[in-house]
Amino acid sequence: METKPLKTIIVGGGHRSLTYAQLAEIEKDKMEIVGVADPDENRRSSIAKQFNIPPERCFKTAQELALAPKFADAVINGTMDHIHVETTIPLLKAGYDVLLEKPFSVNEEQARSLVDAANKYGRKIMVCFVLRYAPFYRKIKDIILSGEIGRIISIQTNEYVSYHHMSTSHVRGKWNNFEKCHSSMLLAKCCHDLDIMMWLMSETKPSLVSSFGCNMQFRPENAPKKSGTRCLIDCPLSEECLYSAKRLYIDHPDRWSFYVWDALESIENPTIEDKIELLKTSPYGVCAYKSDNNVVDHQTVNVLFESGATGTHNMIGGTSRGTRTIFITGTKGTIEGDFEEGKFTLSKIDPRPDCEHEDTVFDLKIDNDTHGGGDLDLVRDFVAYARGEETSVSCTSINDSLLGHLVVFLADKSRENDGIPEKVII
Numbered sequence: 001m002e003t004k005p006l007k008t009i010i011v012g013g014g015h016r017s018l019t020y021a022q023l024a025e026i027e028k029d030k031m032e033i034v035g036v037a038d039p040d041e042n043r044r045s046s047i048a049k050q051f052n053i054p055p056e057r058c059f060k061t062a063q064e065l066a067l068a069p070k071f072a073d074a075v076i077n078g079t080m081d082h083i084h085v086e087t088t089i090p091l092l093k094a095g096y097d098v099l100l101e102k103p104f105s106v107n108e109e110q111a112r113s114l115v116d117a118a119n120k121y122g123r124k125i126m127v128c129f130v131l132r133y134a135p136f137y138r139k140i141k142d143i144i145l146s147g148e149i150g151r152i153i154s155i156q157t158n159e160y161v162s163y164h165h166m167s168t169s170h171v172r173g174k175w176n177n178f179e180k181c182h183s184s185m186l187l188a189k190c191c192h193d194l195d196i197m198m199w200l201m202s203e204t205k206p207s208l209v210s211s212f213g214c215n216m217q218f219r220p221e222n223a224p225k226k227s228g229t230r231c232l233i234d235c236p237l238s239e240e241c242l243y244s245a246k247r248l249y250i251d252h253p254d255r256w257s258f259y260v261w262d263a264l265e266s267i268e269n270p271t272i273e274d275k276i277e278l279l280k281t282s283p284y285g286v287c288a289y290k291s292d293n294n295v296v297d298h299q300t301v302n303v304l305f306e307s308g309a310t311g312t313h314n315m316i317g318g319t320s321r322g323t324r325t326i327f328i329t330g331t332k333g334t335i336e337g338d339f340e341e342g343k344f345t346l347s348k349i350d351p352r353p354d355c356e357h358e359d360t361v362f363d364l365k366i367d368n369d370t371h372g373g374g375d376l377d378l379v380r381d382f383v384a385y386a387r388g389e390e391t392s393v394s395c396t397s398i399n400d401s402l403l404g405h406l407v408v409f410l411a412d413k414s415r416e417n418d419g420i421p422e423k424v425i426i
């Protein structure tokens, strides 16, 4: 087995790339960070310092890196959603394998062009569907593969996006406006869930998709009476409103506020005063009911599979507690669980005298990881994939990741057409 670390370049040195790059610090035999590409000078130089990267291996953009002679095996592409395809294709052409953030494209045409490019240049792309690596979903996959619940009749998944996550990412933040981020709410938030659904249902294929959804809550007509336009400037309700930027980001700095403070990265130790000043002008300080958001706050997706099985996914934004839940019904039993609790129950039909069903509870809680323990296992699998070694059952190669994205694109098309079903053409 090869022991040399995979020489890897960080492309887009933001939150996600740095999470994956941690592997290079924890398991030095697996990965070594040898270059960086990012137009943000602060981020570029701090990554160069962290990983000891010489100036000739620091680039302003992915495109500039692709023009330089190849000096590594792979890249981690953690740029924003709408530039994933345009930044990845030149890197594939330059000979790099790519660990690429989700969503890997923002429309079907781009998705197919990326799959074609990977095949044309004979390169590997792995998509960061980290949930497939979370012990919770991996165990569920193992149980389905073992046949214990029989053939699947129905799969129901739900994502509850907490009120603070919703407000930060999808009402005020980076994914709040389709024209700016080019991702729908379903694509940005639930391409994971529809990927999980397709992965767990791999015994069959989806054939029809329909969807409903809208922005019901975060609209100007729902703003509390007497509210202003900015929480820290002209709003008398900043101590009582559920979505007050003061209450969310100043009083509780641990609630998704890392996105909010990106704009202060160049200051070494920002003070509360710096933060308050920022909120007076940043999008995160705008009234949650009067922002420029135009994505849905809840959406439901129905899938009919070729086997006759049905799937439903609900995304509901603005809940008191964020989590994902799952309920799978097979011909021999069910699986029912809550991702944030890290627990699910396998319940098998048991018609013996004095029995009805036999239940087993699986407790797979993992702390300190926003994806239930999936982040670093995904990178370990990427290293194995790039080296040509055996990968896990979770492996998210680009070919294997396309189906979930197609279902998302069709669901959004159906939602825009009052729920008329769309045919899945693979």
Ligand SMILES: NC(=O)c1ccc[n+]([C@@H]2O[C@H](COP(=O)([O-])OP(=O)(O)OC[C@H]3O[C@@H](n4cnc5c(N)ncnc54)[C@H](O)[C@@H]3O)[C@@H](O)[C@H]2O)c1
Residues within 6 Å of the ligand: 011, 012, 013, 014, 015, 016, 017, 037, 038, 039, 040, 043, 060, 061, 062, 063, 078, 079, 080, 081, 083, 087, 101, 102, 103, 128, 129, 130, 188, 371
């Ligand atoms: N897998 C997950 O569960 C998960 C979770 C959150 C976010 N994401 C996804 O991760 C991606 C990155 O999110 P983030 O919050 O880390 O983003 P970020 O904004 O913190 O980082 C993106 C970086 O890309 C850089 N960049 C822009 N253009 C570039 C170019 N041409 N070449 C190189 N770099 C360029 C930016 O300067 C920035 O530093 C997004 O697509 C997001 O949807 C995935």
